[in-house]
Amino acid sequence: MALLDIQNLQLAMRSYEGETQILHGIDLKIERGEIWGMVGETGSGKSLTGLSVSRLIPSPPGRYLAGNIDFGGKDLLKASDRDMRALRGRHIGMIFQDPTTNLNPVFRIGTQLVDVALHAGHDDPSILGLSKGASRSAMKKAARKTAIEMLDKVGIPDAATRIDDYPHQFSGGMRQRVLIAMAMIGKPDLLIADEPTTALDVSVQAQILRLIHDLVAERNIGVLLITHNLGVVAQICSHVAVMYRGRILESGPVREVLKHPSHVYTQALLDSVPTVHTKRGELRGLSGLSPEAFA
Amino acid sequence: MSLEIKNVTKIFGTSRKGEGFTALDDVSLSVKKGSSFGLVGESGSGKTTLTKCILRLESLTSGTIRFEGKDIHALSKAEMRRVRARLQIVFQDPYASLNPRITIHDIISEPLIIHRETVPMSSRQRTERVEELLLQVGLSREHLFRYPHEFSGGQRQRIGIARALAVKPEFLILDEPTSALDVSVQAEVLNLLHRLQDELGLTYFFISHDLGVIRYVCDEVAVIYRGKLVEQGPVDDIFDHPKDDYTRMLLNAMPDPDPDLSPFRRVE
Numbered sequence: 220m221a222l223l224d225i226q227n228l229q230l231a232m233r234s235y236e237g238e239t240q241i242l243h244g245i246d247l248k249i250e251r252g253e254i255w256g257m258v259g260e261t262g263s264g265k266s267l268t269g270l271s272v273s274r275l276i277p278s279p280p281g282r283y284l285a286g287n288i289d290f291g292g293k294d295l296l297k298a299s300d301r302d303m304r305a306l307r308g309r310h311i312g313m314i315f316q317d318p319t320t321n322l323n324p325v326f327r328i329g330t331q332l333v334d335v336a337l338h339a340g341h342d343d344p345s346i347l348g349l350s351k352g353a354s355r356s357a358m359k360k361a362a363r364k365t366a367i368e369m370l371d372k373v374g375i376p377d378a379a380t381r382i383d384d385y386p387h388q389f390s391g392g393m394r395q396r397v398l399i400a401m402a403m404i405g406k407p408d409l410l411i412a413d414e415p416t417t418a419l420d421v422s423v424q425a426q427i428l429r430l431i432h433d434l435v436a437e438r439n440i441g442v443l444l445i446t447h448n449l450g451v452v453a454q455i456c457s458h459v460a461v462m463y464r465g466r467i468l469e470s471g472p473v474r475e476v477l478k479h480p481s482h483v484y485t486q487a488l489l490d491s492v493p494t495v496h497t498k499r500g501e502l503r504g505l506s507g508l509s510p511e512a513f514a
Numbered sequence: 515m516s517l518e519i520k521n522v523t524k525i526f527g528t529s530r531k532g533e534g535f536t537a538l539d540d541v542s543l544s545v546k547k548g549s550s551f552g553l554v555g556e557s558g559s560g561k562t563t564l565t566k567c568i569l570r571l572e573s574l575t576s577g578t579i580r581f582e583g584k585d586i587h588a589l590s591k592a593e594m595r596r597v598r599a600r601l602q603i604v605f606q607d608p609y610a611s612l613n614p615r616i617t618i619h620d621i622i623s624e625p626l627i628i629h630r631e632t633v634p635m636s637s638r639q640r641t642e643r644v645e646e647l648l649l650q651v652g653l654s655r656e657h658l659f660r661y662p663h664e665f666s667g668g669q670r671q672r673i674g675i676a677r678a679l680a681v682k683p684e685f686l687i688l689d690e691p692t693s694a695l696d697v698s699v700q701a702e703v704l705n706l707l708h709r710l711q712d713e714l715g716l717t718y719f720f721i722s723h724d725l726g727v728i729r730y731v732c733d734e735v736a737v738i739y740r741g742k743l744v745e746q747g748p749v750d751d752i753f754d755h756p757k758d759d760y761t762r763m764l765l766n767a768m769p770d771p772d773p774d775l776s777p778f779r780r781v782e
């Protein structure tokens with residue numbers, strides 16, 4: 220059984236203009252050890268797919284018209300809010316684009332990490348290196364220790380001291396590392412990362428990608444990496460799904476799809492990326508292609 | 515030379531006690547007429563500060579900036595206004611840089627009104643000029659009386675370019691003009707910039723953090739790191755034979771869409 224199996228996911232969203240179908244039957248299967256890239260232009264439905272897996276789309280405005288999302292023997296679309304709370308942060312880790320909106324500026328980094336570690340520890344004390352029935356104070360102490368270890372692991376220098384800093388004392392790249400630490404602290408089986416490096420400089424991006432890559436190698440987790448950057452996909456993903464207007468146009472192993480795209484849209488996207496080798500006049504956009512050509 | 519920047523240093527906050535922050539440190543570069551000069555560097559390296567110094571929105575701590583031989587920071591207000599008509603800027607964010615409450619017609623004619631002494635026109639002539647500009651940037655007459663929110667990001671950036679071109683400048687500063695756009699849309703805007711340069715003989719000072727974009731657009735490039743230029747020269751030289759460690763690091767960090775070039779992928 221696959222780690223995550225999304226079948227025929229159809230989602231509609233309601234706005235003041237009425238209800239519109241956004242996802243038109245997404246099929247995606249992720250195994251352990253795989254990093255799936257989901258690429259596509261703004262508005263193609265990437266984030267809503269990721270948020271569906273975490274069940275973070277409130278209803279209304281969201282409404283699922285069909286499909287299921289199988290994870291750990293359960294259909295997440297049918298899971299109770301309580302089950303989902305237990306899964307999030309424990310079995311499903313999440314990282315979003317903008318670290319400033321996901322760290323609370325008034326709490327120390329440590330307080331926020333220890334909270335997540337305690338939450339995971341209640342569910343499974345072994346995450347904190349404890350056995351069942353450990354005392355509250357032992358849990359607290361172990362949670363802090365785990366938080367420091369995790370910060371150290373994501374490359375925060377001098378983690379034991381910096382854990383007591385506030386978010387604004389960290390650079391953008393460091394804040395994104397904290398979010399990765401937070402997502403990984405519960406030892407999730409699946410990591411959903413929505414544009415985790417989009418707000419970062421390329422040098423920091425390269426470090427974060429290496430971090431995600433190494434975590435997958437070490438813990439054998441599965442990753443859904445949402446990005447609009449084909450370069451990022453080519454770097455660390457084992458597989459890729461190309462999204463266009465709420466549909467996956469093609470998907471498969473990354474070399475197959477990017478080296479020999481079967482869809483004109485994928486080829487057109489590739490032809491629009493300026494690389495350090497692209498010469499004047501070689502770039503093409505999508506305007507020559509009619510939307511019907513992609514259907 | 516069109517633009518000559520010589521030994522420019524900009525220190526913020528020197529008036530208070532303490533050291534001050536050196537945003538630009540002895541920067542020198544020259545932009546040839548009709549060419550595209552790229553400035554590449556990561557966030558906070560001082561790129562936007564340099565454009566503000568060129569437009570005289572910031573004073574210099576030391577150094578000179580000459581536009582067609584004239585020392586920009588020594589000009590009178592009236593002389594500066596005439597220079598500004600020939601030296602225009604396109605901003606990064608096509609969402610924030612267009613006034614949402616006025617029509618495309620009014621947005622694009624704004625500089626024609628600001629510079630009415632340099633380029634006198636009747637209101638009829640202004641409307642004709644706006645129509646001409648819309649066609650030039652790949653939009654049409656139908657768009658004249660619409661509002662910014664009715665346009666996509668790429669179209670808004672075309673509107674920003676049309677506005678910058680309204681008074682027929684020779685020189686465009688483009689500060690990350692495509693950073694907020696999807697790559698497919700970016701490709702079209704970059705191709706538009708190529709075409710406009712060929713048609714109008716424009717000179718570009720093009721700022722970006724994306725090395726691929728710089729190579730595509732520019733003839734020459736300078737690499738900026740923490741307010742200092744670490745390396746500059748023809749793009750092919752810098753990209754194919756970088757001498758500076760920082761430039762090399764940037765080039766290596768740039769993710770290429772060819773999976774075989776990934777540092778993580780073992781060769782099977």
Ligand SMILES: Nc1ncnc2c1ncn2[C@@H]1O[C@H](COP(=O)(O)OP(=O)(O)O)[C@@H](O)[C@H]1O
Binds near residue numbers: 232241
């Ligand atoms: N809360 C919402 N209400 C209504 N429509 C939404 C909402 N969130 C997103 N959408 C629409 O759903 C589509 C897909 O959005 P999203 O998944 O965020 O795209 P992506 O992440 O690929 O840029 C877009 O057209 C967007 O306008």
Ligand SMILES: Nc1ncnc2c1ncn2[C@@H]1O[C@H](COP(=O)(O)OP(=O)(O)O)[C@@H](O)[C@H]1O
Binds near residue numbers: 527562563564
């Ligand atoms: N008015 C100002 N006062 C103090 N520091 C400033 C001011 N404007 C910019 N800076 C600082 O100068 C540095 C360079 O900023 P900027 O030129 O905007 O960088 P870039 O455009 O390359 O991202 C940054 O560290 C920024 O915080």
Ligand SMILES: [Mg+2]
Binds near residue numbers: 265266267
């Ligand atoms: Mg998104």
Ligand SMILES: [Mg+2]
Binds near residue numbers: 561562563
């Ligand atoms: Mg800037």
